[in-house]
Amino acid sequence: MYSYANRQRQRETGSRRRDEWREESSELQNKLRLRREQYTIDFSQLDRATGQMQTLLDRNEDLYERLGVLQDLITNFRVVIQKAEEKNADTYTLRQKLMSLERRAINIYREISRHSRAPEFDIQALRKLLKDYESMRN
Structure with missing residues (x-):
C-alpha cells in the first residue's frame, strides 16, 4: 500500500506534468496563431x-x-x-x-x-x- 507521502508526491508530479503540458500546448498554439496571422490578410x-x-x-x-x-x-x-x-x-x-x-x-x-x-x-x-x-x- 502506498503511504500518504507517496500519494502526495504522485499528485504533485502529475500536477507538475499537467502544468508543463499546458504551458507547452499554449506556446505551440500561440506560435501556430502567429504563423497563421503572418499569412492572413485583413479584408x-x-x-x-x-x-x-x-x-x-x-x-x-x-x-x-x-x-x-x-x-x-x-x-x-x-x-x-x-x-x-x-x-x-x-x-x-x-x-x-x-x-x-x-x-x-x-x-x-x-x-x-x-x-x-x-x-x-x-x-x-x-x-x-x-x-x-x-x-x-x-
Whole structure:
C-alpha cells in the first residue's frame, strides 16, 4: 500500500506534468496563431466599403455620394494590396486580382466624374465589379 507521502508526491508530479503540458500546448498554439496571422490578410475594410457601395447602388443615391464611396473603395483596394505585398510573395495571384479590380474601379470613377452623371452602364459596371470581388472572396 502506498503511504500518504507517496500519494502526495504522485499528485504533485502529475500536477507538475499537467502544468508543463499546458504551458507547452499554449506556446505551440500561440506560435501556430502567429504563423497563421503572418499569412492572413485583413479584408474587413474592403468588405465594409463594398457593402456600402452595394447599399448605395440599391438605393440609387446621389452621384457625389457614390463617387465618395467609390473613392473609399479604391483606397481600400490599395491598402489591401499593400498588405498582401508585405505578407509574402505567395499572394501574387491575389494581388493581381485585386489590382485588376482596383484598375476597373479607377476607370469607373474617371468615367463617372468626367461626365458628371452616372449612366446606367456605369452602374452596371459597378455592380459587376462588386460581383467579381465577391466571387474572388469565395
